[in-house]
Amino acid sequence: MTKNSIAAATLAGSLAAAFTMISIASSAPAPAQPNADKCYGVSLAGKNDCAAGPGTTCAGTSKVDYQGNAWKYVAKGTCATMKTPKGMGSLKAM
Amino acid sequence: MTAAFSAIQASFADALLDADRPVPGALTLQAAGAPRKRFAVYRNNVIVGLVEALRAQFPATEKIVGGEFFAAMARVYAVTQPPRSPILLHHGNGFPGFIEQFEPAAELPYLADVARLEIARTRAYHAADAPTLDPSRWEGLDPAALVGARVTLHPSLQILRSLYPVVTIWAMNAGDAEPSSIEDSGPEDALIVRPDLDVQVRRLPAGGAAFLHALAAGASLGDAATSAIADHPEFDLTANLAGLIGAGLATELHCTPTPKDIAP
Amino acid sequence: MPIPSRLPAAAGVGFKPQHFADIIGGEQPIGFVEIHAENYMGAGGPPHAQLGALRERYALSVHGVGLSIGGAAALDAEHLARLKLLCDRYQPDSFSEHLAWSSHGEVFYNDLLPLPYTPETLARIVEHIDLVQTTLGREMLLENPSTYVTFVDSTFPETEFLAEIARRSGCGLLLDVNNVFVSAKNHGTDPTSYLAAFPMARVKEIHLGGHDEQTDDDGAPLLIDAHGSPVADPVWALYENAIARSGPLATLIEWDNNVPAWPVLAREARAASDILSRAAAAKAA
Structure with missing residues (x-):
């Protein structure tokens, strides 16, 4: 083992501390994940299979593809309202 | 003989993704009029079906850019990089890379990574x-x-x-x-x-x-x-x-x- | 000898994950569920957990939407292997696919596309069905499509084409009554005559679904097989006539777009179930 390697005692100590951390948080989601966010915990327009992604269909569609030209569109979703310190949430044009 | 069958399918297939191509000549219609709208049902089914599949896989990406922009962007992707597999959940795999090169989305440099996160969610799900x-x-x-x-x-x-x-x-x-x-x-x-x-x-x-x-x-x-x-x-x-x-x-x-x- | 299709002569629904809790939670007016094979080709997760639970309670129909049976090219061997894996895993009571193509060259078009009905295409499709039935070790049901165009090259009426495919390959048929209505209206033909000519003895399952009414460039009716609404009244009537002739058959309600809350879909299934009961009673009398 090189001298840069972590000592066995350090690792064992961390493991013991980790167990203490888990037992303290046992009724709550695991620690160290401040943004824990579960599929079913997020309301996605009534979908409970929100991560399922695309499904097939053997049907046609009555929706119409308007063949819009993407180059003419400006993104108008939440990017227009999200504010970030570096301005990367919104478009320059907005 | 198989060549004839294959040729009909080839001209049909080519006209599905390219609306500028003429409607295949091997088609006939009960009405004598223009076949465009009837053939357009197939064009529409293919494009809308692929765009909807992408919409289902990338809901956060769509929310960030809005439905209109997303549909237009997904349409370009679907036409230029159509699926190679009948399992649609794989079709989105090239979408983040496409977004990175997609000029109208260039001002949202984080968008491709949000799409990557959504792909990872689909993969984890399955x-x-x-x-x-x-x-x-x-x-x-x-x-x-x-x-x-x-x-x-x-x-x-x-x-x-x-x-x-x-x-x-x-x-x-x-x-x-x-x-x-x-x-x-x-x-x-x-x-x-x-x-x-x-x-x-x-x-x-x-x-x-x-x-x-x-x-x-x-x-x-x-x-x-x-x-x-x-x-x-x-x-x-x-x-x-x-x-x-x-x-x-x-x-x-x-x-x-x-x-x-x-x-x- | 392939395992024959053996769905119960009851109503069924196309399974949607959002209905899982309802379907599992109590007695429902259905005897089977149908899934699209291609949505269950991942390794695990909720899709397989749900399908496993459904399989324990209901008869199962696996419905493929991506094999491109009507394609000029050879079937995709990898995809066929995936279908075999799925069928081996869940031992469905029926496997079905479409008289249509969806792949050409390297591309999958994600739609059920039409083909000319000629001796050449007939031979090709029979070859494909032979391979499917041999590989899966199961009888396959072939479904009549909704079409928006027809081909100048066609030499067979669709009913005769399907009858000949079934005769040569030994496959069963899946009669989609909504597709019969949609195609007939689109091509200005009579759906009742179509059904009268349909080889009912080969039919092992029926599909019912909603369609959307539009008009074409000349103002002629253009119906779209959209599966996004209740089954239309004329389709119910055609169904009742077909069932009166054949006797009760497994009957699926398809609702793929604008999927409604479970009670709405269950109501459609109950309506089919009532017609099946009447047909069974009439047969017994």
Whole structure:
């Protein structure tokens, strides 16, 4: 083992501390994940299979593809309202 | 003879994705009029079907740019990179790379990573199942054995390292919450995993991505911790072990025999 | 000898994950569920957990939407292997596919596309069905499509084409009554005559679904097989006539777009179930 390697005692100590951390948080989601966010915990327009992604269909569609030209569109979703310190949430044009 | 059949299908197929091509001549219609609208039903089914499939896989990406922009962007992708497989859940795999090159989206440099996070969610959703490791398996391990121990990570586990606050942006757009200010626009690493039936997205603590990457590559706990410290000096071993055990990220623990084990 | 299709002569629904809790939670007016094979080709997760639970309670129909049986090119061997894996895993009571193509060259077009009905295409489709039935070890049901165009080259009426495919390959048929209505209206033909000519003895399953009414460039009716609304009244009437002739058959309600809450879909299934009961009673009398 090189001298840069972590000592066995350090690792064992961390493991013991980790167990203490888990037992303290046992009724709550695991620690160290401040943004824990579960599929079913997020309301996605009534979908409970929100991560399922695309499904097939053997049907046609009555929706119409308007063949819009993407180059003419400006993104108008939440990017227009999200504010970030570096301005990367919104478009320059907005 | 087969050549004739194949040729009819080829001209039909080519005209499906390119509305500028004429309607295939082999078609006939009950009415003598223009066949455009009837053939257009097939064109429309193909395009709308592919765009809707992308919409279903990338809801946060869509919310960020809005429905109109998303549909137009997805349409260009579907036409220029149509699916090669009848399993539609694979079709989105090239979408983040496409977004990166898509000029109208250039002002949203984080968008491709949000799409990557959404792909990871789909993969985790459909990944193989595996029971997570019972935390009691970690108890009573000799410190030396612990340093050399290796783990098998859950088959659904994926890590996404981003230069942008990808987890924060995704979370803000995954639900019905109103987008708000992002205080810290620094990089974030995402962990996507499905230990049971629910896909979870978590922001990894400093060095956590390097730690898990090393473990996934077969490194021992000691070596993985060493790599993580090298990746980020603020790596917190205790917090990361708590995450590894508490969040059910491992399915197996492999301990190499220690001298004590070998001794009679 | 392939395993024959053996769905119960009851109503069924196309399974949607959002209905899982309802379907599992109590007695429902259905005897089987149908899934699209291609949505269950991942390794695990909720899709397989749900399908496993459904399989324990209901008869299962696996309905493929991506094999491109009507394609000029050879079938995709990898895809066929995936279908075999799925069928081996869940031992469905029926496997069905479409008289249509969806792949050409390297591309999957994600729609059920039409083909000319000629001796050449007939031979090709029979070859494909032989391979499917041999590989899966199961009888396959072939479904009549909704079409928006026809081909100048066609030499067979669709009913005769399907009858000949079934005769040569030994496959069963899946009669989609909504498709019969949609195609007939689109081509200005009579759906009742079509059904009268349909080889009912080969039919092992029926599909019912909603369609959307539009008009073409000349103002002629253009119906779209959209599966996004209740089954239309004339389709129910055609169904009742077909069932009166054949006797009760497994009958699926398809609702793939604008999927409604479970009670709405269950109501459609109950309506089919009532017609099946009446047909069974009439047969017994």
